[in-house]
Amino acid sequence: MPKRIAIIGAGPAGLMTAEVLAQYGYEVDIFEQKPSAARKFLMAGKTGLNISHAEPIQTFIQRYDHAEWLSPWVKQWDAQWIQGWMKDLGIESYIGSSGRVFPIEMKAAPLLRAWLKRLAADGVKFYYRHRCVGLSKNQLTIENQSQRFTATYDAIVLACGAVSWSQLGSDGAWQQWLQNDEITPFQASNAGVLKSWSPFMQDCLGQPLKRVDAWVMPEHKTHGDIVITHYGFESGVIYKLGRDLRSRLAQDQNMQLHLDLLPDISLDQLVKKLQGNKKQSLTNLWRKAGLDQVKINLIREVVAKNIWSDAKQMAEQIKGLTISLSGFRPIEEAISCAGGIKQTALSSQLQLQSNPYVFCCGEMLDWDAPTGGYLLTACFATGRAAGEGIHHLIK
Numbered sequence: 001m002p003k004r005i006a007i008i009g010a011g012p013a014g015l016m017t018a019e020v021l022a023q024y025g026y027e028v029d030i031f032e033q034k035p036s037a038a039r040k041f042l043m044a045g046k047t048g049l050n051i052s053h054a055e056p057i058q059t060f061i062q063r064y065d066h067a068e069w070l071s072p073w074v075k076q077w078d079a080q081w082i083q084g085w086m087k088d089l090g091i092e093s094y095i096g097s098s099g100r101v102f103p104i105e106m107k108a109a110p111l112l113r114a115w116l117k118r119l120a121a122d123g124v125k126f127y128y129r130h131r132c133v134g135l136s137k138n139q140l141t142i143e144n145q146s147q148r149f150t151a152t153y154d155a156i157v158l159a160c161g162a163v164s165w166s167q168l169g170s171d172g173a174w175q176q177w178l179q180n181d182e183i184t185p186f187q188a189s190n191a192g193v194l195k196s197w198s199p200f201m202q203d204c205l206g207q208p209l210k211r212v213d214a215w216v217m218p219e220h221k222t223h224g225d226i227v228i229t230h231y232g233f234e235s236g237v238i239y240k241l242g243r244d245l246r247s248r249l250a251q252d253q254n255m256q257l258h259l260d261l262l263p264d265i266s267l268d269q270l271v272k273k274l275q276g277n278k279k280q281s282l283t284n285l286w287r288k289a290g291l292d293q294v295k296i297n298l299i300r301e302v303v304a305k306n307i308w309s310d311a312k313q314m315a316e317q318i319k320g321l322t323i324s325l326s327g328f329r330p331i332e333e334a335i336s337c338a339g340g341i342k343q344t345a346l347s348s349q350l351q352l353q354s355n356p357y358v359f360c361c362g363e364m365l366d367w368d369a370p371t372g373g374y375l376l377t378a379c380f381a382t383g384r385a386a387g388e389g390i391h392h393l394i395k
Ligand SMILES: Cc1cc2nc3c(=O)[nH]c(=O)nc-3n(C[C@H](O)[C@H](O)[C@H](O)COP(=O)(O)OP(=O)(O)OC[C@H]3O[C@@H](n4cnc5c(N)ncnc54)[C@H](O)[C@@H]3O)c2cc1C
Pocket: 008, 009, 010, 011, 012, 013, 014, 031, 032, 033, 034, 037, 038, 039, 040, 041, 043, 044, 045, 048, 049, 050, 051, 052, 130, 131, 132, 133, 159, 160, 161, 162, 165, 168, 169, 170, 171, 172, 173, 174, 334, 335, 336, 361, 362, 363, 364, 371, 372, 373, 374, 375, 376, 377, 379
């Protein structure tokens, strides 16, 4: 008799574990509380499914906060592996100029359809609208619309996701099955940050600060556009700084964002430009120095008026504008979550130390990364690692 494995959650991590186990010949049941699979994965595809990143693996690994932990898995199932895996499913992919990897069609739906079809052909059984409500040793309690029942398995995989976008299924209810000390509390990651604006900034809401350098700690400078929103700032640049911002919060320090609004010119050049012709209006002077209206408005909002006419002090501000933030957008809105099941709560096979029947994978684990394809890559890799772990331990 083949051994029976239950997987809770039909997101990318759970589906990847199912793929490994089905190919080894296990009987795999996936319980998914939503009426269909991988709703967050489909949502990720709405703006272009950035599935991985083709940068050198040593750089790639360093994008994760727990780089050493994830390293063996992400190295084994890297961007190149993902591209090959998609190709096997009939989905061609390409590497964008930034190194990001996308399916050519950009969407997640064709890939998901092909994947689910292949999993079903490999014998994986899907139980939708089946919510796991209890876990004790190797016994699950499952609830659907008409009944509540228990089922016993040779191994159980938790692939329930983290706690953001809960309407897509990842509601974090699984945390009650673990001890508090097994979980690092979740925090918003890849989320907007908060700054309250005066009415003067109304015209800038939704507008980008183009091509700025941004940092929290000078050794982690990042470059790109930042969008001004009604609540503060949003963009990939902000997401990249999330880890540093969170660490400032954890140390009870001010969350301060620093911006160089004109990174292409030196401080000395800028001082000269700002000295300009005294008859010019300040706005004209600033424009000629290279600032657009959004940047000018931000300066007027943040910099004390008494230094606006002082070329040296203004140049210093423009090249190092400090903005105090008051926190992150709510975790529910975050693209991903930092925190989750701790490395110390798991074996190197992703088996729960407190319950050897249970393996865990995906975003519910305590790792984090910025957007750029790193999230899905780690979900796939840890999903495969959990499948391999089960095979290694119970075959
Ligand atoms: C708007 C948005 C855009 C994104 N874009 C990208 C991107 O471009 N690139 C990238 O790499 N990442 C992206 N991500 C992140 C990526 O989608 C997630 O990291 C990934 O989906 C997590 O996979 P997972 O399998 O761990 O969890 P999930 O995808 O959250 O899946 C968990 C599943 O478990 C089910 N479940 C939970 N609890 C139970 C239970 N008790 N019983 C039964 N079922 C249960 C849930 O219903 C859900 O289907 C994006 C996320 C969002 C929100």
